Amino acid sequence: MKGIVFSEFMEMVESAHGYDMVDKIIIDANPPSGGAYTAIGTYPHTEMVSLIVSLSKHTDTSVPDLLHTFGRYLFDTFVKNYPAFFEKPKTAFEFFDSIEEYIHVEVLKLYPDAQLPTFETQLKTDKELHLVYESERKMAIFALGLLEKGLEHYKENATIEMKQLEDDGSKVLFIISK
Amino acid sequence: MSDDSVLKRRLDREIKARKTAEQILESKAIQLYNANISLQALNEKLEGEIVIKSNQLEQNELRYKSLVDEARDSIFNFSNALEISYANAKTLDIFGIPIEELTGKHISELVREDYLDYATAFLEQFRKHENPESYVELPLVHKVNTHLWVGINLTYVEDTTGNYFSAICRDISKRKSVEANLEKAVLGLERSEHKYRGILKNMQLGIVETDVERRVKDANQIFCEMIGYSTEELSDKIYEELFLHEDNFPLRDQKNLSAGSSSYPIYDVKLRKKDGSLINVLISLAPIHNLEGEETGTIAIHYDITEQYLLQKKLTEAKDIAEHARKAEQKFLAVMTHEIRTPLNAILGMSHLLADTELNNEQSEYVGLVKNAADMLQSIVSDILDLSKIQEGKIDVNNETFDLITLLDNCLKTIKIKSSDPNVKIVFDQGGFDALWISSDKKLIHQIVINLMDNAMKFTHQGQITLKLEDKQNNNVRLSVQDTGIGIEEDKLNIIFKEFEQADDGIHGTYGGTGLGLSICQKLAGLLGSKLGVESQMGVGTTFSMNIVVKPSEDNHQIMAKTFSAESRINELDILIAEDNQMNQKYITKLLDKKGIKYVLAHNGVEAVRAASTKVFDIILMDLHMPEMDGYQATRSIKLKGKNVDTPVVALTASTMLTQKEEAFNAGMEDFLSKPFSPTQLFLLLEKYCRIQVNENASKRSIESNSLPAEIDENLIREYLGDDPEYQSEMFSLFISTYKTEKEELKNAFESKNLENVKSVLHKMKPTFQMVGLQKLFELINKSEREAIEGDVKLLTKKDFMLKSLDNGVKLIEERLK
Structure with missing residues (x-):
């Protein structure tokens, strides 16, 4: 998993709970990397899981809530760090449509070792977009946060409905309706 | 402390993260550097490839350009x-x-x-x-x-x-030009077709196409109009059944026309029209072939000749009438000639015989007048007949080889008998020829010469008439009759050859005649391939002339040698005469008696056949019209079998119609003697068929070709001069000296063509030749003197022969004297 996710996660925890909490969950999770994350590095996904599980324990907040919050938080980072990705799409649907075809392709050019989920989109009507999330990391809630912030970024109102296509959460259908 | 430891841990973590990032960045920088290096290499490689590709491209372009250029x-x-x-x-x-x-x-x-x-x-x-x-x-x-x-x-x-x-x-010029030519050809074809269509239409030709079953497949408008049926009515009808008149040649047979035949027959047939009437058409048939050469039918072209047919029918009728009229005229002429000639023959014959009897002067004169009148009548009748024969193209030219000199001699003889005017001399200028063999028609030349001489005599009252031969080289001789008569005006020269025309209308009154003679002569000369010419000067005379082709001189000698080897055997001749007319009988028999020629006389055909069965005759003279059996039939019997199968039979008839002549030849007769005939004509005939020489001129010719061989008759010398050699010598000397003077006189007389002088010199010379024993020369002189007395101009041509012969004799005497 890309270092940016870890460094942004740590920034979010620090801004919400102070560095003490950051220190706590690192000590608690005791990741092999020692919690010294740099945005340009790459770290095992399991470290993130143990950090979130640790944060959940210390803040008494569920893991899905944390993932959801983190997704929303990370979107802003993305907008700030990679504004180019947001210039061309004029609507949220266009943006969602470009994730798989454009953003992930560009990401892979920069980080060939990145393991990315897939977002297959299908425009059912002008007002309804189906998006299928598929990833071994089963972080659909995290994706939901990103999607909600996407709609907000484009100042669009829409409902997002989630349907588990696989029981283990590795494949989820998002139905976005305006 | 805890804060410090947290901070410391944070710092440691930050440092660690920074170092990790630095490491990552360094490795990324190295990666970047390497990537740059490899990119540079790739770039260079690509640049090299671009250069290679550019060169290849350039070469391709060059190749392409040269391809285009070439x-x-x-x-x-x-x-x-x-x-x-x-x-x-x-x-x-x-x-x-x-x-x-x-x-x-x-x-x-x-x-x-x-x-x-x-x-x-x-x-x-x-x-x-x-x-x-x-x-x-x-x-x-x-x-x-x-x-x-x-x-x-x-x-x-x-x-x-x-x-x-x-x-x-x-x-593509060639193709275009071919196309243009093709276009022209097509255009030409169309024009040509148009032209021929026009011609066909204008010619009113009906065209019908039939298949092999003779069913009508197509017919043009003209044919429909011609025959009265419409195209629809004609369609698929059998041609013959519909139109052909039963009288006609079945056209069905035309299916047998061979495909390769280039000319197709034309039929003149009657066709039945729709209304039943008949039309006459000419049909030309030609088979039609498909591309495989199989006959697929016939095309028939019809030309309506009904009008022409009717016209032709009328013409044929008119022609039949004309033909009939012509035959009637011919028959009338034949009958008339026969009717006129028979009594004329008798008159002429009898006047010949009468003139031979003892007559006083008055009687002689009357007989002469009768004879002249009859001669005139005869010549008029024969002129008319000759002309009509010439006009009908019924004169046939019978070429034979004969001696022109002999023929002309005979002509002269005939003329001299007729000639009565002592002021006109008749002269024969042989032009140096002794004999002249030609191939021509003897009778026609004879007739021309006699006519021209007659004509000359008629218009000449003073001077002479010369029958002249001149060598014109290249085997040509010019035969002319030259007179010193009244002459013909220049502007009349053209008309004298026209029938019934004379130079001056007054001539008929003065000289008589039919005006046919010269016209006949000119036409006869034409038949012989020559042309009769005339030159004349008023008051000086007239010359008629024609060219005659002679045989090359070598031939001439050979023929001469052959012919003159024949022996004279006149006394051995035996002739059969078949003649019913008593007067004619008498005429012929008297003539033969005079020459001592034997004969048997038959009074009709039956007698003639009987006589011919008894012995072989040398010649048979056969009258054509006789009682009991006519001459034709008698001749056929004689020629069929028996002793006289090969004996020449000569027809005697008063008719000169060619039809009779033909019939005579068909019956097997060899020749034709037209009555009345002169003694000369009869004897010429005997000469021709019996290889004898009746007249003296001819017999003389055999020794004329050279000089007379000299010989001395010793008996005569003794008889006249006795046995004394001295006296003989004296007489011989006198003879020689006298001869020299006389020879000069004779020469002069000959050269001046003065027959009178020739005669007197010869008369003077004659006795001395006999005295010195030159008997043959004596006889020669004697005979020549007689000819001179007779006025035979031919004697003048014998000058050289005479002088040489006499010289030979005198030479002998000179030798004897020595």
Whole structure:
């Protein structure tokens, strides 16, 4: 998993709970990397899981809530760090449509070792977009946060409905309706 | 503390993260550096490849360009402004303009003016893709070839360098010219067809096409009008059944016409029209063949000749009438001639005989008048008959080889008998010929000469008439009759040869005659392949002449040698005469008696056949019209079997009609003697068929060709001069000296052509020759003297022969004297 996710996660925890909490969950999770994350590095996904599980324990907040919050938080980072990705799409649907075809392709050019989920989109009507999330990391809630912030970024109102296509959460259908 | 430891841990973590990031960045930098290096290498490699590819491209372009340049077709490009921008080498060959000059030229300078609008319109449409055609044929302007045509395949190129036309162009002049010729030929064919259709229409030819079953497949309008049926009515009808009249030749047989035959028969038939009436048509049939050469039918061309047929029928009728009238006329003429000639024959014959009896002067004169009148009548009748025969083309020329001199001698004899005027001398100038063998018709020449001599005598009252032969070289002799008569005016020379014309209307009154003689002569000369010419001067005389072809001299000698070897055996002759007319009998028998010729007389055909069965005759003279059996039948019997199968039979008849002559020849007769005939004619005939020489002139000729061989009769010398040699010598000397004087006199007399002088010199010389024993020369002189007395001008031609013969004799005497 890309270092940016870890460094942004740590920034979010620090801004919400102070560095003490950051220190706590690192000590608690005791990741092999020692919690010294740099945005340009790459770290095992399991470290993130143990950090979130640790944060959940210390803040008494569920893991899905944390993932959801983190997704929303990370979107802003993305907008700030990679504004180019947001210039061309004029609507949220266009943006969602470009994730798989454009953003992930560009990401892979920069980080060939990145393991990315897939977002297959299908425009059912002008007002309804189906998006299928598929990833071994089963972080659909995290994706939901990103999607909600996407709609907000484009100042669009829409409902997002989630349907588990696989029981283990590795494949989820998002139905976005305006 | 805890804060410190947290901070410391945070710091540691930050440092660690920074170092990790630095490591990552360094490795990324190294990666970047390496990537840059490899990119540079890739770039260089690519640049190298670009150079290689560029070279390849350049080479390809060159190859393509040379291909274009060397292409068999002209390839050229031109801009939207229609100006040539590129042209390959072949373009020069086609356009006849160097490539440098061609570049920049506007299309309008190249395309022939009359096609310019068409060409620019085509190109404009093509450029706008409005024209589906990319191929166009155009005539070009060319310095030499005024009929240059090209076929052009166009492409409109649109690329980065601009838009332009590309053309592939080929010379199609040959094809165009072939097409043009073809077009002309087709046009010509159409015109020709049109012309012949016009001709067919104008000629009113009915054309019918039938299949092999003779069913009518097509008929033209003219035929329909001709026959009265419509095309529909004719369709599929059997030709013969519908039209053909039962009298006609079955045209069905024409199916057998051979395919290869180049000329097809034409039939003259009657066709039945729809209304039942008949028309006469000429039909020309030709088979029709398909491409495999099988006969698929017949084409029949009909020409309506009904009108011509009717006209022809009328003409035939008219011709039959005319023919009938002509036959009647001919018959009338034959009968009339016979009726006139028989009594005339008797008159002439009897006057000959009467003149031979003892008559007093008055009687002689009367007989002469009768004879002259009868002669005149005879000549008129025979002139009329001759002319009618010539006019009908019924004179047949019988060429035989004979001696012209002998013939002319005979003519002269005949003329001399007729000649009574002592003031006119008749002279024969042989022109140095002793004998002249020619191949011609003896009778016709005889007739011409007699007629011309008669004519000359008629108009000559003083002087002489000369029958003259002249050598004209190249085997030609000129035969002329020259008189010293009244002459003919120059402007009348043309008309004297016309029938019934005489130079002066007054002539008939003065001289009589029918005016037919010269006309006949000219026509006869024409029959002999010659032409009768006339020259005349008023008051001086007239000369008629014609050319005669003689045999080459070598032939002449041979023939002469052969003919004159015949022995005279006149006394051995035996003749059968078949004649019922008593007067004719008497005439012939008297003539034969005079010459001592034996004969048997038969009074009709039956007697003649009987006599012919008893012995072989030398010749049979056969009258044609006799009681009991006519001459034709008698001749057929004699020629059929028996002793006289090969004996020549000569017809005697008063008729000269050619039909009778033909019948006589068909019956087997060899010749024809027209009654009345003169003694000479009879004897010439005997000479011809019996190989004898009756008249003295002819017998004399055998020794004339050289000089007379001299010999001395010793008995005569003794008889006249006794036995004394001295006396003999004296007389011989006297004889020689006298002869020399007399010879000169004789020579002069001959040269001055004075027969009177010749006669007196000969008379003077004659006795001395006998005295010195030159008996043969004596006889020669004696005979010549007689001829001189008779006025025989032929004697004059014998000068050399005479003098040489006499010289020979005198030489003998001189030798004896020595």
